[in-house]
Amino acid sequence: MxxxxxxxxxxxxxxxxxxxxxxxxxxxxxxxxxxxxxxxxxxxxxxxxxxxxxxxxxxxxxxxxxxxxxxxxxxxxxxxxxxxxxxxxxxxxxxxxxxxxxxxxxxxxxxxxxxxxxxxxxxxxxxxxxxxxxxxxxxxxxxxxxxxxxxxxxxxxxxxxxxxxxxxxxxxxxxxxxxxxxxxxxxxxxxxxxxxxxxxxxxxxxxxxxxxxxxxxxxxxxxxxxxxxxxxxxxxxxxxxPCPESGRxxxxxxxxxxxxxxxxxxxxxxxxxxxxxxxxxxxxxxxxxxxxxxxxxxxxxxxxxxARDEQRLGARLRHSEAYFRSLVAASSDAVLILDGDLRVTWSSPTLGTTLGGSAAVPAGADLLELVHPEDAVPVARALRSAAADAPPPGVLRLRLRHADGTWRHLEASTSDLRSDAVVGAVVLYCRDTTERVARERALEQVAFTDPVTGLPNRAGFESRLEGALAETGTTCRSLLLIELEGLDEVREDAGRDVVTAVLVEVGRRLRTTVRGCDAVSRVGGGAFALLAEGAPHAVDLLADRCLSVIEQPVDTVAGVFDLSAGIGVVDLAAAGSVAELMTRAELALRAAVAAGTGSAVRYRPALGSAAERRARLRDDLPGAWDRGELSVLFQPIVSLGEQRVTGVEALLRWQHPELGEVPPTEFVPIAERAGVIGELQRWALETAAAAVLPLPHSGTPVRLGVNISASHVAARTLVRDVAAVLQSTGLAPERLVLEVTEATLMSEGEHVAVDMEALRLMGVHVALDDFGTGRSSLAHLTRLSIDVLKLDHAFVLRVDRDPKARALCESVVAIAAALGLDVVAEGVETPAQLGALRAAGCGFAQGFLLARPMRAQDLVDVLDVGAGQLWPGLVGSR
Structure with a gap:
C-alpha cells in the first residue's frame, strides 16, 4: 500500500x-x-x-x-x-x-x-x-x-x-x-x-x-x-x-x-x-x-x-421492552441491575417476592450494605475484579435479608456489561437456594458424621485436614492414625452389637484424652484419627496416653475385653495434600503394627522410600515382558540315580531399566495385587516352553517345571492357558510340570481339584512345591492330585547332620515312593546334603551345588557335554 x-x-x-x-x-x-x-x-x-x-x-x-x-x-x-x-x-x-x-x-x-x-x-x-x-x-x-x-x-x-x-x-x-x-x-x-x-x-x-x-x-x-x-x-x-458485519x-x-x-x-x-x-x-x-x-x-x-420509520421503530421498541419486561417478571430467576458503584438501579418483581416485599432491595441502595456482613467482602471482590478485566466469577453466592428478618440464600450468575455503552451496568441473575442449602447442610451433617460413634467420619476428617493444610501460621500440627487390635476377637466372641459398644467407648476415651481444640474422628472399621496441635514431643506423649486409655479393659454386657492399638504419627508440614498426608500416616501405622503391640511410630522418609519403590514397580510391571525387561532362566534338575539332567525349572527374572534386577520374591506378589499375574505367567509359560522344546537330549526329553501362582489358579484360566501354550509351541504335555503350593491345592472351592485333575488328564504333571514349610501335612498327600513332591530347602537344610531331620526325610521319601510320587529336593548346596539325600533314596535334586540358574544357550552347552551328565566331583559316583 x-x-x-x-x-x-x-x-x-x-x-x-x-x-x-x-x-x-x-x-x-x-x-x-x-x-x-x-x-x-x-x-x-x-x-x-x-x-x-x-x-x-x-x-x-x-x-x-x-x-x-x-x-x-x-x-x-x-x-x-x-x-x-x-x-x-x-x-x-x-x-x-x-x-x-x-x-x-x-x-x-x-x-x-x-x-x-x-x-x-x-x-x-x-x-x-x-x-x-x-x-x-x-x-x-x-x-x-x-x-x-x-x-x-x-x-x-x-x-x-x-x-x-x-x-x-x-x-x-x-x-x-x-x-x-x-x-x-x-x-x-x-x-x-x-x-x-x-x-x-x-x-x-x-x-x-x-x-x-x-x-x-x-x-x-x-x-x-x-x-x-x-x-x-x-x-x-x-x-x-468490509467488516464481517457488513450485511447488517x-x-x-x-x-x-x-x-x-x-x-x-x-x-x-x-x-x-x-x-x-x-x-x-x-x-x-x-x-x-x-x-x-x-x-x-x-x-x-x-x-x-x-418520521414514520421513527414512529414504527419507537413502537417496536416499546413493544419489545414490554415483552421482555413481562418475560423477566414471569421468570423464576430474579434480575438485579447494579451501576458501576454496585448500587441498585432496578430489580425485578421476582426478587421482591423472594424477599417478602419490593422494599427489601430499594433502588439506589448499596448492594454491599444489603448482603450478609460475611458475604460483603467476597461479593465486592468478585464484582470489582470483573471490572478490572479479571476472569468473570462463576456462581456468586450471597445472602439477602427477608422481610421477616431471616436471611435468604441466593445463587447469582453475573454479566458484567459496564463496558457496554448501552447498558453500562452489572446484571445479576439470582435464584433462591435457601431450601437447597438447608437440605445440603442436613446431608452434609449425615455424610460427614459416623453414625456409630457420632464423631466425624473419614470424609469429615479429610475436610478438616484440608482446612488445616490451607491455614498459614506457626502452629505445629500432627496427624495420629490409630488402628485397634482385638476387634475381631470381640466380634467372634460377642457379636456385632458389642463391637459397636466397644467402638463408642474407645471414641469417648479418645475424646476425653485430647484437648478441646484437637479433632477426633473415626475413619474406618477400627481406625481412628486425631488432628492435634503441639510440638513433636508433646504429640508423642499424647500418642502414649491414647495407647494407655485404649489398653484399659473395656467392660461390656458380654464381659471384659482387652484391646491394643498401633499409632502412626506424621507432621502436617511433611505433606502438601490430604492424600499424601494420609498415605504417610498409613505407612507409619503399618510400621507401628509391625513393631509390635502398643507401638507408636513417627513417619520417616525411609518408610516412604519402600512404598514408593513398590508403587513404582506396580506401575512399571504391566507390559514389562513386551518391553524385553523380563527373561527366563533355567535351573537343572538332576537325577540322583542317572547323575544327569532330566529336567529344568523355569525362573523369572526382571531387569528394571532404572532399579536394576528385581527378585521374583518382590515382583510376583506385586503382580498378584496388580492383577497382572495371569498375563505374566502366560508369557513365562510360552517363553519357557519355546526355549525347552529344541533342547538336545539322549533318551527321555528334558522336563520343564514352571511355578504357578495361587492367583492364577483362582482366576479359573489355568487349564485354558496351558492348553493354548501347548498348542502354540508344540511342547508335549508330559514334558510340562506345573509347580503349585500346598496352600493353593488345599484352598476352598472344588474348581481347584477339578482344574488339577483336568491338567493331569491332558498329560501335564502337577508338582507339590515347597513341601515342608508352613502347615505341610503328610496326610494331605493321599488327597492331592499330584505327581511330584518337591522338598523345600528348609526341609533338607540339616539332613546331613541332624539324625531326626534325616529320619524325617527318609520317611517322606518312603511315603512318596509308596504313593508313586517322584521326590525332588530343592536348595542342595553342599556335597554332604547331596550324599544324605541320595542315601535316603531321594530320586532328584536341584541347587547351587549342582548348577545355578542359567540362560537357555548355557543349558544347551550343559546338555551337549557328556549327554547331560552333571555331578559334582566331591560326591562319589556310586
Whole structure:
C-alpha cells in the first residue's frame, strides 16, 4: 500500500505541472489533456491493484478501475477523428465517458452489501433528492446560468443531457453511500464523495470551455479533474474493507445522523444554486425552478418517511421492552441491575417476592450494605475484579435479608456489561437456594458424621485436614492414625452389637484424652484419627496416653475385653495434600503394627522410600515382558540315580531399566495385587516352553517345571492357558510340570481339584512345591492330585547332620515312593546334603551345588557335554 501511495503522489506532481504549463500557454490545453490521460491510467492501475484485496469478483473497486480509462478513450477518439465543431468534439468525448460514469455509479453502490441499500421507499427518495440537486448544479456548470437546451442540436442535447445525468448520478451515489456505509468506512466514503464532487464539475467546466471557447474555464476544469482522480485513488487506499458485519443495518449514531442530514444538505445546495443564479442577474429557468421545487418536495417526503420509520421503530421498541419486561417478571430467576458503584438501579418483581416485599432491595441502595456482613467482602471482590478485566466469577453466592428478618440464600450468575455503552451496568441473575442449602447442610451433617460413634467420619476428617493444610501460621500440627487390635476377637466372641459398644467407648476415651481444640474422628472399621496441635514431643506423649486409655479393659454386657492399638504419627508440614498426608500416616501405622503391640511410630522418609519403590514397580510391571525387561532362566534338575539332567525349572527374572534386577520374591506378589499375574505367567509359560522344546537330549526329553501362582489358579484360566501354550509351541504335555503350593491345592472351592485333575488328564504333571514349610501335612498327600513332591530347602537344610531331620526325610521319601510320587529336593548346596539325600533314596535334586540358574544357550552347552551328565566331583559316583 505504501508503494501505491507514492506512485499516486508521484503521478499527481507532473500532472499538476503539466496542467499549469497548459494554463499558462494560450490556446487549447493539449499538454494538460495528455497529462490527465496519463493520470487516469495510473489511477486505474492503483484502483485495480489495491481493490483486489478489498472485494472478490468484478465489484466495487475493480469496476472503478475501468472508469478512469473511458475519458482516455474519448480523448484518443477526438485526437484521431479531429472534428471541427466544438459540439462534435464534446459529443465524441462524452460517448465513451458516459458508460464510464455508469460504471462509477454501479461500482459505488456495490461497495456495500445490498442489505444496507434496502429499506423501503426511503433510500429511493434520498437517491432521487441527491440526483435532482446534483443535476441542477451540474447543468448550470455545463450550460451556464441561462441553459438553452432548445438551442442545441438533438445529438448534442442527448450527449450533454447524458453527461449531466451520469455525472450527477455519480455524485448522488456517493452521497447515498456516505449515508448507509458503516462508520469505520466513512472516511473512505468522504474521500470518494470529494472525488466525485471534483470530477463532476471538472468534466462540466471542461465541456463548457469547449463549447464556449473560454480556455481559462477549461484550465480550472483540468485542475479539478486531476484532483478528483488523485482523490479517487486515495479512496481505495484508505478503505479498510468490509467488516464481517457488513450485511447488517448501520447501527452507530454517527451513520444515522449523516443519513438524516445529507438530504437536507443536498436540498440546501440546490436552493443556494438557484439563489446564486438569481443574484447574478440571470433569469431562473423553468428547469431550475422545477428542480428546486422537486428538491423541496422530496425533502418533505423524506422527512415524512423518516418520521414514520421513527414512529414504527419507537413502537417496536416499546413493544419489545414490554415483552421482555413481562418475560423477566414471569421468570423464576430474579434480575438485579447494579451501576458501576454496585448500587441498585432496578430489580425485578421476582426478587421482591423472594424477599417478602419490593422494599427489601430499594433502588439506589448499596448492594454491599444489603448482603450478609460475611458475604460483603467476597461479593465486592468478585464484582470489582470483573471490572478490572479479571476472569468473570462463576456462581456468586450471597445472602439477602427477608422481610421477616431471616436471611435468604441466593445463587447469582453475573454479566458484567459496564463496558457496554448501552447498558453500562452489572446484571445479576439470582435464584433462591435457601431450601437447597438447608437440605445440603442436613446431608452434609449425615455424610460427614459416623453414625456409630457420632464423631466425624473419614470424609469429615479429610475436610478438616484440608482446612488445616490451607491455614498459614506457626502452629505445629500432627496427624495420629490409630488402628485397634482385638476387634475381631470381640466380634467372634460377642457379636456385632458389642463391637459397636466397644467402638463408642474407645471414641469417648479418645475424646476425653485430647484437648478441646484437637479433632477426633473415626475413619474406618477400627481406625481412628486425631488432628492435634503441639510440638513433636508433646504429640508423642499424647500418642502414649491414647495407647494407655485404649489398653484399659473395656467392660461390656458380654464381659471384659482387652484391646491394643498401633499409632502412626506424621507432621502436617511433611505433606502438601490430604492424600499424601494420609498415605504417610498409613505407612507409619503399618510400621507401628509391625513393631509390635502398643507401638507408636513417627513417619520417616525411609518408610516412604519402600512404598514408593513398590508403587513404582506396580506401575512399571504391566507390559514389562513386551518391553524385553523380563527373561527366563533355567535351573537343572538332576537325577540322583542317572547323575544327569532330566529336567529344568523355569525362573523369572526382571531387569528394571532404572532399579536394576528385581527378585521374583518382590515382583510376583506385586503382580498378584496388580492383577497382572495371569498375563505374566502366560508369557513365562510360552517363553519357557519355546526355549525347552529344541533342547538336545539322549533318551527321555528334558522336563520343564514352571511355578504357578495361587492367583492364577483362582482366576479359573489355568487349564485354558496351558492348553493354548501347548498348542502354540508344540511342547508335549508330559514334558510340562506345573509347580503349585500346598496352600493353593488345599484352598476352598472344588474348581481347584477339578482344574488339577483336568491338567493331569491332558498329560501335564502337577508338582507339590515347597513341601515342608508352613502347615505341610503328610496326610494331605493321599488327597492331592499330584505327581511330584518337591522338598523345600528348609526341609533338607540339616539332613546331613541332624539324625531326626534325616529320619524325617527318609520317611517322606518312603511315603512318596509308596504313593508313586517322584521326590525332588530343592536348595542342595553342599556335597554332604547331596550324599544324605541320595542315601535316603531321594530320586532328584536341584541347587547351587549342582548348577545355578542359567540362560537357555548355557543349558544347551550343559546338555551337549557328556549327554547331560552333571555331578559334582566331591560326591562319589556310586
Amino acid at each position: 505504501d508503494k501505491l501511495r507514492w506512485w499516486l503522489l508521484g503521478s499527481a506532481v507532473p500532472v499538476g505541472a503539466a496542467c499549469a504549463v497548459s494554463a499558462s500557454t494560450p490556446g487549447p490545453g493539449y499538454v494538460g489533456d495528455l497529462a490527465l490521460a496519463a493520470l487516469g491510467i495510473a489511477t486505474a492501475a492503483v484502483l485495480w491493484t489495491a481493490g483486489r484485496s478489498k472485494q472478490s469478483g468484478w465489484r466495487g473497486w475493480r469496476l472503478f478501475a475501468l472508469a478512469p480509462l473511458t475519458p482516455v478513450v474519448g480523448l484518443v477518439a477526438v485526437t484521431v477523428a479531429a472534428p471541427e465543431s466544438p459540439l462534435e468534439q464534446v459529443a465524441l468525448r462524452w460517448l465513451p465517458t458516459v458508460p464510464g460514469y455508469v460504471l462509477v455509479v454501479v461500482a459505488t453502490l456495490t461497495l456495500v452489501a445490498p442489505s444496507r441499500l434496502r429499506g423501503g421507499a426511503r433510500p429511493a427518495v434520498e437517491l432521487a433528492l441527491f440526483l435532482t440537486a446534483c443535476v441542477l448544479v451540474v447543468q448550470v456548470l455545463v450550460l451556464g446560468p441561462d441553459p438553452g437546451w432548445s438551442d442545441l442540436a438533438p445529438t448534442g442535447a442527448v450527449v450533454l443531457g447524458a453527461a449531466v445525468l451520469v455525472t450527477s448520478a455519480s455524485m448522488a451515489a456517493a452521497l447515498l453511500l456516505l449515508g448507509v456505509i458503516e462508520s469505520r468506512r466513512q472516511p473512505m466514503a468522504l474521500v470518494l464523495l470529494a472525488a466525485t464532487a471534483l470530477l463532476a464539475p471538472g468534466r462540466a467546466l471542461g465541456t463548457a470551455a469547449t463549447l464556449s471557447g473560454e480556455h481559462a474555464v477549461g484550465d480550472v476544469g483540468r485542475f479539478l479533474i486531476g484532483g478528483g482522480l488523485v482523490l479517487l485513488g486515495a479512496a481505495v487506499l484508505v478503505d479498510p474493507g 443495518r448501520p447501527r452507530s449514531g454517527r451513520s444515522t445522523q449523516l443519513r438524516q442530514v445529507l438530504p437536507y444538505l443536498a436540498m440546501t445546495v440546490a436552493c443556494f444554486g438557484a439563489a446564486a443564479v438569481s443574484l447574478t442577474g440571470h433569469r431562473i429557468s423553468p428547469v431550475i425552478a422545477v428542480g428546486g421545487s422537486l428538491c423541496a418536495v422530496l425533502a418533505v417526503l423524506h422527512r415524512w418517511l423518516t
